Amino acid sequence: MTAQPSPTRVLVLNSGSSSVKYQLLDMSDGSRLATGLVERIGEDSSARLKHTPLGTGEGGGESREWNGPIADHETALKAVAEQLAKDGLGLDSPELAAIGHRVVHGGKSFTEPTVVDESVLAEIERLIPVAPLHNPANLTGIRTARALRPDLPQVAVFDTAFHTTMPESAARYAIDVRTADEHRVRRYGFHGTSHAYVSRATAKLLGKAPEDVNVIVLHLGNGASASAVRGGKCVDTSMGLTPLEGLVMGTRSGDMDPAVIFHLARVGGMSIDEIDTLLNKRSGLIGLCGDNDMREIRRRIDEGDEQAQLAFDIYIHRLKKYIGAYYAVLGRVDAVAFTAGVGENAAPVRAAAVAGLEELGLTVDDGLNAVRADEARLISPAGARVAVAVVPTDEELEIATQTYALVGQ
Structure with a gap:
């Protein structure tokens, strides 16, 4: 038979x-x-x-x-x-x-x-x-x-699974341990399937095994997150208990002094729900300049719009801070990989994010950076100490791959 x-x-x-x-x-x-x-x-x-x-x-x-x-x-x-x-x-x-x-x-x-x-x-x-x-x-x-x-x-x-390899020193907030444990307050991270896929794909692009590569992954879409990946395992990531922490995003504030919430409640008379809506839906790029589409922001900048320029500068400033922080966390960086809608398509964001970081080995080739393509590619000059890559994410393929590896015969 x-x-x-x-x-x-x-x-x-x-x-x-x-x-x-x-x-x-x-x-x-x-x-x-x-x-x-x-x-x-x-x-x-x-x-x-x-x-x-x-x-x-x-x-x-x-x-x-x-x-x-x-x-x-x-x-x-x-x-x-x-x-x-x-x-x-x-x-x-x-x-x-x-x-x-x-x-x-x-x-x-x-x-x-x-x-x-x-x-x-x-x-x-x-x-x-x-x-x-x-x-x-x-x-x-x-x-x-x-x-x-x-x-x-x-x-x-x-989404959180890839980030569970973070050490406690990265995952814990510096608040009372008993309170944190009782209410599960810790840094979980998100976009994990994307960070897993892109970090592996970046290693492949370099012709190396994931366990031999240290990568800073920048997932830049309307939601945005960064991760430090050492030898295929996440050791830090920018999102925390929720997807609100970290980078400046399309409508989310990212990092800020938590006392802003107390100030808005006490002085501004805002409710918790109103503050939640403000930080998640009316902040980030849309709060800074009224647009959360990077293409529109760049168009406005080209026309001399100062508010759009300021929003872009704040976005890039935060992004650079995380690149530098994760460089320090990893100690050695083999590649910085841009992915997701903005990361894959916005050449000005990629150029601005590494501008001035030449002493860290980071630079892009203007010609390579300007190329639009659907496949993973390097945009750093030949022989660069740290590779800069554009790696289209594929979360669906990652989910399918993990699923099939678990149940396939």
Whole structure:
């Protein structure tokens, strides 16, 4: 009797509060079979599903869109399953090995990808107080997918897991230990799947093994974070208990004196919720100049807009401080890698971030930096002491890779 080949496909789900992003990958070669997005879930009849088959089945790369009522995540995932089935890629396919789920917060409990069972679900739910915007949506996605395919392994891949290798000296805040432990107050870090992927991809770009390379990873999107990676393991990262700490971001303040909160409450008469909204949604670049799109900010700078210039300068100043700090943490730096929307596409940000750091071995070649490309590449001059790289992140591939490594035969 001929043995059946082992299933090699992984469906990656990223469930937000009102959206589901998804990709179907074949882990035999890492190829994408389909990708899509469901957004505005639960918003009357304004929901939208965009699905793109990538070279498999009759669809052959032509996107399909559907607009209409999608009441909840269960309805959304059923709609995704229908779209995949049209291309011969349905959830009932015997070639599907597992479903991998992005989970934002795993606390100290989850240090690696984990097959979901009731105890895992309970712990993710227990962590909701430290991730109230993300973990509930992640849980909904997992539970819905389990109901649709109860026989299939469901794997949780945690944003925080890559950062659990930080030493206590980096992870602890300098507050009363008993209070911190009681309320789980510590630095967890986020964007972990991106930092893991990019640090490994940077080592590959240098022709070295991850364990032989020290990398500063700069994940610069609307949310932004930096990490210091020594020998493939994170030893420090800029985000903390929440994604608010660290770099200047699109709408988040990043680092600031915590007494600002007391001042705004006592002197400004603001409530805790109002301050929360201010720091998370009305700060960062949008608070400084009214725009959180780096392309628009650069356009305004070119037209002589002083407010946009100041916002850019504050953004770069914070970024340089973290590069210098993580250089000191690592002691030896082999590469600085820029990734995510701004990091991959904004040449002026990359140039400004390392300008003046020549004594640290950091510089970019203007011609290489100006090139737009989809693949990982070096933008530092030949022979530079520290490589400067642009490495497109691929969180979905990272989630699929970790999922398949756990359950693949």
